Amino acid sequence: MTSLDALIQGFQLAATPTNLVAAGIGVMLGTFAGMLPGLGISGTIALLIPISFGLDPLTALVIFGGIYYGAAYGGSTTSILLNVPGEGASVVTCVEGYAMARRGRAGAALSVAALGSFFAGMLGLVGLVLFAPTIAGWALAFGPQEYFCIALLALVVLSGISGQSMVQSGLMVVVGIMLGTIGIDPMTGVERFTLSSDVLLDGISFIIVVMGVYGMAEVLQTAADGDAAVSAPRVAFRDLYPTREELSRSMPAIGRGSLIGLLIGLVPGPSGTISTFLSYAVEKRLSRGRDQFGSGAIEGVAGPEAANNGADTSTLIPLLSLGLPFNAGAALLLSGFLIHGITPGPNLVNTRPDLFWGLVASLFIGNLMLLVINLPFVGLFASLLRIPLGILMPLVAVVVMSGTYFINNNLSDLWLAVAFGLVGWLLKGTGYSVAPLIIGLFLGPLIEKGFIQSMVLADGSFLTLMSRPFSGLMLGTAALFILVRIGLGLRSRFARAPLAPTPPR
Amino acid sequence: MQKTDRSGPSPRLVQLVVAVALFAGCSLYLYAALGFSFGAWSNPRAGFMPTIAGCIGVALALGNLLRVWRAGDAASADLGLSPSRALAFLAILAGYAALLGRLGFLPATFGAALALLMVSRGMRGPVVTLSLAAVFSLGIWLLFSRALDLPLP
Amino acid sequence: MNSAATRRLALAAFGLASVAMTLPALAQAYPQRPIRVIVPFPAGGATDVMGRIVTKAVEARLGKPLIIENKPGAGTMTGLNELVGARPDGYTIGMVTSTMVLQPLYGGSRHDYPNALQPIAQITVTPPVLVTGSDTPWKTAQALIDDAKANPRKIKYGITGFGNSSHIGPTQLARVAGIEIEPVSFDGGGTLLTALLGGHIAVSAGSTVDYKPHIEAGKLRPLLNFGPERSQDPLYKDVPTAKELGYDAEIVSWTGVAAPKGVSADVATRLNEAFTAVMADPEVKAAIAKLGSEPVHLDAAGFGARWASETTKLRQVVTETGILELVKSQRR
Numbered sequence: 007m008t009s010l011d012a013l014i015q016g017f018q019l020a021a022t023p024t025n026l027v028a029a030g031i032g033v034m035l036g037t038f039a040g041m042l043p044g045l046g047i048s049g050t051i052a053l054l055i056p057i058s059f060g061l062d063p064l065t066a067l068v069i070f071g072g073i074y075y076g077a078a079y080g081g082s083t084t085s086i087l088l089n090v091p092g093e094g095a096s097v098v099t100c101v102e103g104y105a106m107a108r109r110g111r112a113g114a115a116l117s118v119a120a121l122g123s124f125f126a127g128m129l130g131l132v133g134l135v136l137f138a139p140t141i142a143g144w145a146l147a148f149g150p151q152e153y154f155c156i157a158l159l160a161l162v163v164l165s166g167i168s169g170q171s172m173v174q175s176g177l178m179v180v181v182g183i184m185l186g187t188i189g190i191d192p193m194t195g196v197e198r199f200t201l202s203s204d205v206l207l208d209g210i211s212f213i214i215v216v217m218g219v220y221g222m223a224e225v226l227q228t229a230a231d232g233d234a235a236v237s238a239p240r241v242a243f244r245d246l247y248p249t250r251e252e253l254s255r256s257m258p259a260i261g262r263g264s265l266i267g268l269l270i271g272l273v274p275g276p277s278g279t280i281s282t283f284l285s286y287a288v289e290k291r292l293s294r295g296r297d298q299f300g301s302g303a304i305e306g307v308a309g310p311e312a313a314n315n316g317a318d319t320s321t322l323i324p325l326l327s328l329g330l331p332f333n334a335g336a337a338l339l340l341s342g343f344l345i346h347g348i349t350p351g352p353n354l355v356n357t358r359p360d361l362f363w364g365l366v367a368s369l370f371i372g373n374l375m376l377l378v379i380n381l382p383f384v385g386l387f388a389s390l391l392r393i394p395l396g397i398l399m400p401l402v403a404v405v406v407m408s409g410t411y412f413i414n415n416n417l418s419d420l421w422l423a424v425a426f427g428l429v430g431w432l433l434k435g436t437g438y439s440v441a442p443l444i445i446g447l448f449l450g451p452l453i454e455k456g457f458i459q460s461m462v463l464a465d466g467s468f469l470t471l472m473s474r475p476f477s478g479l480m481l482g483t484a485a486l487f488i489l490v491r492i493g494l495g496l497r498s499r500f501a502r503a504p505l506a507p508t509p510p511r
Numbered sequence: 512m513q514k515t516d517r518s519g520p521s522p523r524l525v526q527l528v529v530a531v532a533l534f535a536g537c538s539l540y541l542y543a544a545l546g547f548s549f550g551a552w553s554n555p556r557a558g559f560m561p562t563i564a565g566c567i568g569v570a571l572a573l574g575n576l577l578r579v580w581r582a583g584d585a586a587s588a589d590l591g592l593s594p595s596r597a598l599a600f601l602a603i604l605a606g607y608a609a610l611l612g613r614l615g616f617l618p619a620t621f622g623a624a625l626a627l628l629m630v631s632r633g634m635r636g637p638v639v640t641l642s643l644a645a646v647f648s649l650g651i652w653l654l655f656s657r658a659l660d661l662p663l664p
Numbered sequence: 665m666n667s668a669a670t671r672r673l674a675l676a677a678f679g680l681a682s683v684a685m686t687l688p689a690l691a692q693a694y695p696q697r698p699i700r701v702i703v704p705f706p707a708g709g710a711t712d713v714m715g716r717i718v719t720k721a722v723e724a725r726l727g728k729p730l731i732i733e734n735k736p737g738a739g740t741m742t743g744l745n746e747l748v749g750a751r752p753d754g755y756t757i758g759m760v761t762s763t764m765v766l767q768p769l770y771g772g773s774r775h776d777y778p779n780a781l782q783p784i785a786q787i788t789v790t791p792p793v794l795v796t797g798s799d800t801p802w803k804t805a806q807a808l809i810d811d812a813k814a815n816p817r818k819i820k821y822g823i824t825g826f827g828n829s830s831h832i833g834p835t836q837l838a839r840v841a842g843i844e845i846e847p848v849s850f851d852g853g854g855t856l857l858t859a860l861l862g863g864h865i866a867v868s869a870g871s872t873v874d875y876k877p878h879i880e881a882g883k884l885r886p887l888l889n890f891g892p893e894r895s896q897d898p899l900y901k902d903v904p905t906a907k908e909l910g911y912d913a914e915i916v917s918w919t920g921v922a923a924p925k926g927v928s929a930d931v932a933t934r935l936n937e938a939f940t941a942v943m944a945d946p947e948v949k950a951a952i953a954k955l956g957s958e959p960v961h962l963d964a965a966g967f968g969a970r971w972a973s974e975t976t977k978l979r980q981v982v983t984e985t986g987i988l989e990l991v992k993s994q995r996r
Contacts, residue, residue, distance in 0.1 A: 008563040065584040082515070083595070095570075120597070170604045171570055171573050171578070173574045174575060174578075175531065177568065177572055177574075178572050179565050180537075180564055180568040180571055181536070181537070181568065183560070183564045184537070184540050184561070184564050184565070184568060187560060187561050187564065191557050193557075194557045196547065196555070196557040198547065198557065198561065199540065199543055199561070200545075200584050222604075225600065226597040226600055226601065227591060227597070229591075229596045229599075229600045229630070229631055230591025230592065230593055230594050230596055230597035231592060231593075232591065232592050232593045232631075241614075268537050278615070279623055291601075332609060335634065342610055373522045378650075383564055396628075396631040396632050397628065397631070397632070397643060399631060400600075400624060400627030400630075400631050401624065401647055403600065403604060403623075403627055404607075404620055404623055404624050404627070404647070404648075404651070405609070405612075405651065407604060408616075408620065408651065408655065411611070417608070417611060417612045420607070420608035420611065421605070422602060423604075423607050423608075424604045424608055427601065427604070428601055431590075432525070432529055432590075433529065433596060435525070435589055435590040435591070436525055436526045436529045436530075436590075437521070438529075450560070454560040455559075455561075457555065457560075458555045458559070461552070461553055461554060461555055462554065464600070466551070466553020466554060467553070
């Protein structure tokens, strides 16, 4: 039986009325969970586990699959409208998406995000159907050495994302890395920099920092601007949807973003977040609207959103064909299997083809549903921005605070959210960009882990890093990148020197 | 935007304070990092990454402090027209964090929403402010506790 | 019947009822309201799902809802600390795992958990199993040991954290077999399993639950069981224990339920009874077994005895094997 026949059978299973309704419910719940900052997929699953005991395994999986997809998409909504990222992968969407919303192009940003997610998701699913075993093999070929090199390359490429001076962005990256070392070290079990406080024992949760320095800081900034803060301009219904020019600019970005996402999704860890940042960095250099970056370039929304869904989809490949969850969302799906006594793994396709293909088919259906359900709502969501900021922002602050609680059901996390709100507001207000801080925070632990593991595995020889083809390539690219950066920096300094000499002191 | 209207400390002072705080933070971090064993390049231990990050951080923070000191202009600093309002927001949110566990979700959320709305809207339309806070806090309480059945503090 | 008689009758009935309420002590009265169950893992993990199965059944017996609260983080310590700090009135209980005995030994925890908590019931026991990728040359544990003897420090094994059961088992084995193998730390079972399947790490000792599908698929080969006796599971029943091969190495992982210390005797008895009854229920056992764990119940007294004996035994083990020193050496 070929994959295609099996997939058609899967569609027959997934297209029963019950399972179609289940997919619809899952997609809606997921979108909703993604939108509520902090709730996320793991919060939603906690609600659903007790209910799913009574359901048919495939129906339960279809709901979980819908949530998985919906949450990846829903995160973009609050980022674009309110500058509140609900998860790490939506951070980048905030930058250009929120700027677009301020210009009155929220509808266009939301639509393009939906289209990008849809395209990347579909592409990933086709890849899953056709090449799952091959691709899963690639995922296994990456060892700690490769993870280390990928993380290092990402750090080098991404730390320049903000366009501020090298000292400033470097400092922010390092501060992020420092924050990432707080808490119990997962490698050695040693407690580091916790100041003997229970609040810091588990480290500073990435998502709390993100919600603080983006969401909270935005609330504080608007409050400080007071009456000077301007609401987004009102737009006619017709202007809610992207123009032809915006669409044609987004297409290449979506294509590149999807590919980046699909590849990075095969790397264990926060692949969604890394892929969105990488896609942003790529678009900033390659896209037609690169000079608009920072003031709302549509490519900066389309690319990362496609990358995010691409990564989420290709993460399903190692999950379904190897039984290995590479991120929190995939771990959630895995638990959906476990509840029903099914362990996904290399044998799943053979032992339970009904479940495997039924789920894959339902993901196709869910992906389409997401697009169909969400596009009409774009107008409704965008109209949220008509609420005066003086009313909207206080309410957003409360929602962010309660969302922070739901991340770990921990009251002390609220203090961290407030503290990072202050930090983010002060840093932004004094001319620092917080994006490099976020990058340092999530890449730092990966680099530390990868390096320690590589060194022990290689008996302390740096040569293993160079001699493995993939990691060597990554390291070479990183080195090249640094050289080019320094070269460009020197050139611009010499070019500018005669025009603006620094006053002697 | 008229710069004369602004309240609070001068942007340059804030900029300097932030730069000094970053430097102090990095130095303290490095000091604490030295309390862990570095290991060796071939066999890194718990203090490996923190020590390296600390050293680079202190150097960069010092460079940054010098930059801010010499730059002398506050063009890139903008804390808004009334930073005191943001500070009031912070105080209310900190109060919310402190009282959420003691008062329960609904009263604390109502109080925080009311206080925040009063700060941002001033004294105009007290009835509107009150009803907004009431409707909103009741709304999200119903959403969280009834519709989603989440464990509330 | 006149109204006075009615009133007298009602009073008598009320009196009787109140006597009936108070007589069989307060144990009948417990639980009056929902019981909070702290699970120190995120929602959806194996321990969480197990907790949900068991508490659902206990709920039916106690007549009040048991509400799961996930407090993940810091290698279960976030949840454990909260459990220790809760009021010992029987309305807060929590899931515990074998790490609660180990963490205090390394001095990294806020509380001495075995003394700050009160046992209620053990639910499962899982011995770590030493596995290797199916492409490696080692067909048996003995082959691995011989190879390690011939090539000191060549073989690396994966662990999920310094000083936990995945580290202790192989270290004990290395010590008694006189071989040198090196641990590589991973930040979780998932990443370790990925590295194991990809051939980046040679062997590792981990949970039978995690390895099951991969052994079934022929991607991993079980070599050695660190439990006290062979597993009942057909998949593992041919895997010898370390003791059988003549190596004195033994460690198991378990999960159970505990309360903060100081719960009154009545409440403790009631909880003990409820969990004992539930763990005898074949349906609950089947549900746990379906997850891949072995349901092995111990009552409050037995579970407490296990805490005490393991604390003593493991303190000796981590000192002898040098693990304690390794953990301490991370600080200066």
